Amino acid sequence: MSNINDPCLGCAIVRGDTRTTGGVLARAPGFVLHAVASPSPVSGWVVLTSEQHVRG
C-alpha cells in the first residue's frame, strides 16, 4: 500500500525536487507557499506548508 507521507510530497516541493504548477510562490522563515500539487477545479488554490517535515 502506498503512503502519501513516504516519500513526502511536501518535503519534495520544499527541496525543489518536485515542481507544482507555478512553483514555489513565496518563502518565509519556516514556511513555503506553493500551488496545490494535484489537479484542482479551484484555480489559485495555494498551500502554506512548513519547511520541516511534519508527520501526517
Ligand SMILES: [Zn+2]
Ligand atoms: Zn515531509
